[in-house]
Structures are given as C-alpha cells and as structure tokens.
Amino acid sequence: MRNRPATSVTIADVARAAGVSTATAARALGGYGTVRRDTLERVTAAASELGYRPNALARSMITGRTQTIGVIVADIENPFFARVTRAITDVARASGFEVVLANSDEDLEAERAAVKLFLDKRVDGLIVAAASNDDGAHLAEARATGAHVVLVDRRVRGTDFDTVLVHNRAAARDAVRHLVAAGHRRIGYVSGAMAVRREGGATAGRPRAISTGGDRLTGYRQALKEAGLAGDLAGDYVRVGGPRRQDAFVQTMSLLELGTPPTAILATDSVIALGVIQAVRAAGRRIPDDVSLISFDDTEWAEVLNPPLTVIAQPVYELGARATTLLINRLQGDTAEPRHVRLTSTLVERGSVAVRP
C-alpha cells in the first residue's frame, strides 16, 4: 500500500530526457553549482515537460535543512496566538519556510512532546511561547541537536535564546497606575496560566509560572506599592487559573464574592477578559459602574463592546514577525550574541474604566 505512485518523476528521469548526468540536472534544478545557459534551459524544459517536482525529503536528508519552522503556542484559538502565528507564517513563507504548528495548552509535557516530534522531523528552528518559565531543558536539548530556537512572548530562566517580548511589567504597572489615577483602591488581577487538559472539560492543570504572568504581576504589585496600596489585602485580589473563559469566570466570581470586592480588574488577555465580563454580569454588577476593567490585547471586539473596552494594545503581529526574522537570520548563519527584542505596548483608553470620587 504505497502512498506514492512508483511513477513519480525524479531527477534521473529529467537527466535522461535532457541527455545530461543526474548531477548536472540537479545543479540546474536546484539552482546551485554552475551550468551552462543552454544546458540549464534543456534541463528546465525537460523538467517541466515531465512535470518534475523536487523531493524535499531527499534534499533535506543531505543538506540537513528542511526549510521548516516549528511553532508551539498555548492555543491557536486564542486570538493573541492566532495573530502571532499569522505573522510567523507570513514572514516564514516570504523566506521560503513552511510552518508546523502545535498547541501546548500551557502544558509542559505537551510542549516537550511537540519539540521531540518536530526535532524528529528535523525542523530548522523552533519558535515557542513557552509553557513554563523555568524549565527549558527540552529547548536547550533542541538547540544542542542543531535546531535554533527563538522565544516569543515568554522568557525561560536559565536559557540564552533569542527572545522577542513585550515590556510586560511596565504595561501592567501603567494599567494599574491608570486605575489608581481614576480613584481605584481595590484592584483585582485575573490571569490564566495553568495547564489544561482539554478532554477533561474541567481545569485539571497544576499552576505553572510563565514569565508573562510573573512580569505582569510584578508590575501590578509595583504600582500598588507606589500608591500605598500594598497592604495585606493586596494579595487577596490576585487570581490565577486556567487560560480559558470559564476559568476566568470562576476566578472573577471568587473575587466578586469577597466582602470588599475590587472595584477594578486587570485581565491578562482577551479570553480572560471575556470571562471577567461574564462573571461581572452574572453577579449582577455593571462595567464600569461597579467594576472597571482593563484587559491586555486589543481584541477585535474591544471597541464594539458596550462600554468599549480599555485595553493594553500589544504589538502582537510584530512579536511574531520579529521572532521569525530573528530565527531566519540565525538559520542564515548569524552567530552573534543572543538578541533580546523588547516591544512596547500602549494603553488604549476607551470606556471600561470609571472614575471614582
């Protein structure tokens, strides 16, 4: 039960038809070495006549390059990662690279498995939004076998890969400052970074630290401290659950059920924001009257909401694009010191933050 018909035309067929050796045909078709103008034309003609298509597998086996990039994100359904991935495929394709995709669901094991499989397929490089900020052994191993890796959106302690990140601490800090300036004193933080088993339905993950979360939390705390709000209470307003809407819903509910619930919430991505919004409504409160909201990511529906959502707009496309450029440069021989790109996000004020007297 062969998948490929035995009749697939090879370089040998083309060579025969053109009356040259396979080596020459290969040079003509592969665009390397040197061939005389007319032989090149003869070979090219024969190739297109026969409908020759190169076998990338055979080529890769020798060159050691597959022109393929492995991408690992938490979940392609999250608009943030969808956009990062879109950027990656755009830039990759423009340089002749293909993209293989894997979702980790914030699960380190899944990430490890994906890395292994990608490596077996000999991807030239990996772009990963790491599920853990302190376990990068599998990535280091990947590097050791010859694959280049670039970290996108999230750092990993103890590694020295190229990174393309956003100034998360500053972004969170500025958002909280904005809330403080509007008169808020009890400010919640809802995030999602626990691994999730999809089939289970329910969140079945263990808490797992990711750098984005850590940095944002630091920024949040810093702004609170600046404002003299870092009392014992502060910790009570931090909620970290799974990355899905339902998870954020639950976390937010637990915040709203507090005796003195927060008057404002910072959500760490648009999916989380959705959960927050639904929880606020389910609790019979209103945005922004009862609860103000700022969310990371300028999602497509942010301005269509009522009230329109105040957000921290991250340069998401650029994140993916820069990571890919970096990676491709490495693949082309750039051996300089690790590069660390930091992009800046912007607070886009809309209508979800109320001023409190």
Added chain:
Amino acid sequence: MRNRPATSVTIADVARAAGVSTATAARALGGYGTVRRDTLERVTAAASELGYRPNALARSMITGRTQTIGVIVADIENPFFARVTRAITDVARASGFEVVLANSDEDLEAERAAVKLFLDKRVDGLIVAAASNDDGAHLAEARATGAHVVLVDRRVRGTDFDTVLVHNRAAARDAVRHLVAAGHRRIGYVSGAMAVRREGGATAGRPRAISTGGDRLTGYRQALKEAGLAGDLAGDYVRVGGPRRQDAFVQTMSLLELGTPPTAILATDSVIALGVIQAVRAAGRRIPDDVSLISFDDTEWAEVLNPPLTVIAQPVYELGARATTLLINRLQGDTAEPRHVRLTSTLVERGSVAVRP
C-alpha cells in the same frame, strides 16, 4: 555551515552498541517486523543510552509517508478557521500526525503555491477550505501524486473529494425566515470572499465564488422568494467584498446609504459581523432598533455584546475533527466511495433581532 552536528546518533550507532545488525536495531526501534524480547531490550537500552532519535526524513523517504497533514485555510486569524485548525491538530496529533499550516487569504494563487510546497514536502494528505468553488485542478493534481485531500467547509465543483460541510443553504434560509417572521421585508446580505492582498492594505482582490457563499446566497434568496420578497429590489441588498472587517464595513455602508436601506442584515461570519456592527454605528443607527443582525458563527464575544448577537452556530470544531478523521481513514487504506458529511447548524436567538410591526 551544516545545521546538524555530524555527531547525530544513527541507527547504525545503536546497532553497534547493542551488538546487532542495523536491520534488527531498526526493527526494534521502528516497532515493525519481529525481534526477540531480550534483543529488543538491549537495543532499546542502547538507544536511550546514546540518546537516539529517529530521523523521520530518512524513514519517510522509504515509506513514502511523512505523518504530516497540510492544512490550507483562508486566514488563521479568523476565529472560524482557528477553531477548525485547532480541531484538526487535536485529532491529527492523537493519531500521530503533524500539521503544516498555510493561509490563502482567499487567493487561489496562494492556495496553489501552498499545495505545491506541501506536495514537495510529501505531506500524506491535505485538508483545505478552498478559495474557489470551481477551480480544483491543483487539488486533483495533488490527489494524482498520491496525497489524499479532504475538503472542509467548502465544496469544489467537478471534484469528488471527501467533504465535510455545513448545510449552508438551510442555515441561511432559516435565518432569513426568522427575520421575515419578525416582520422584516428589506433584508441585506453581507459577505466576504474576494481574495485579498495583505500587504496592499486595501482590498485588491477579484471576486471569487466560494461554495459557502453560493449556498448561503441561494438560501437567502429562497427564503426571500417564499416570502414574496424576491422582487427586483432583492438583488440590491446583496453585498460581497473582501473577508476583512474593513471590507464588511464598506459593504454595509453602501447598504445603509440606500434610499430604503435594509432593516435587517445577514452576515456570513463573525469578522463580517464586526464590520457590519461598526458601520451601523458609524451611520448613527442602532442594533436592533434600526437594523437587526444575524451572523454566522457563534463567536466568543456574541453573548457579551449589547444586545447579545443572534447567531447561526456552526459545529466548527466538529467540522475540522470530522475532516481529519476522514482523511486519516483514507491514509489508512479506506478506498470506499467519496464520503460527504453534512453537519447542521443551529439558530441561537439572542437580542439582535427586533420585531417590526
């Protein structure tokens, strides 16, 4: 500048270490043929000791199978395709397949190029949401070279691939009936299926018919006719532009500027809906008071909108999952007649349809 270190451990190394032939080592490691219990253990031990990892390229060259599926969608950033893709990767991975991704932007040329590249890489099969409903030559060619193809979401005339589709005509018809029942007489239709050049910023595509659009339009027209609304005017309320929000915005505007604008609009996906909503607001009208709206796809933000959006919920995940199961079955030797799966969507009534006296 080799990408791979020359020191990569091969099956020969493992064989030597285990004191067996490469063939036996390969059998043990590849899980085919037969090996005695203890030799298997010896080989496995040697392999893990040396850190052996199979070279999928070499294996694929012989077996003719890469355990890879090529996926071509219009745009991974569209939540519909993101979910389809998520489903595909989930099912694929569970069966040991990898997924390579390409975006066509509804551009047939881009789709053709992607198919070529995927074929060169010897993907086992293709799952595609075709950019054109009447040009499937490139897909037929793919099939001819040995790759199986499954069509998802969209049919292609003149081909007999397996398909997994939604009952689009019925869905659109039911939506329009719902609008008619609510008293609407002037019902608009906004869709997007023209190819788009991303870099250009502006829509630079030519109109291109896709089956989804055709079927929905048929359903729309059918319901209009049933209701005796299929006069000359009917055609005036149909607008087809590019697949992006801005495109839908423009199309909707042209609808709203009419002397007798529609009192209701059917949007063919969530991105289009967003453009419609923004246009309605920009025109100073309100949903649902001035313009009612029904959109295809139960997007994540639909119920969070004000008013919550009435939608046609498509079984998006299932669409991708079924397509993948079908494909994998083919790869495993299923040679039955082409299969055509039709899934049903549901109208989810929320608050964006007003009853007109």
Added chain:
DNA sequence: CTGAAAGCGCTAACAC
C-alpha cells in the same frame, strides 16, 4: 562546466 561515484539514515526484500 560536467560526469561518476559515494552516501545521507533508514526500510524492505530476501536469505539463513
């Protein structure tokens, strides 16, 4: 500029 020959890492016959 072109050809002959070797070989990438693995699997598939075919012996034994």
Added chain:
DNA sequence: GTGTTAGCGCTTTCAG
C-alpha cells in the same frame, strides 16, 4: 528471529 544487501532521490566531492 536476525543479518545482508540494495536503494529511496537527492547533493556532494572529486576528476576531468
């Protein structure tokens, strides 16, 4: 059950 041998389709020395 295991080893030997050939060879997948291509690139890469190395001669000429």
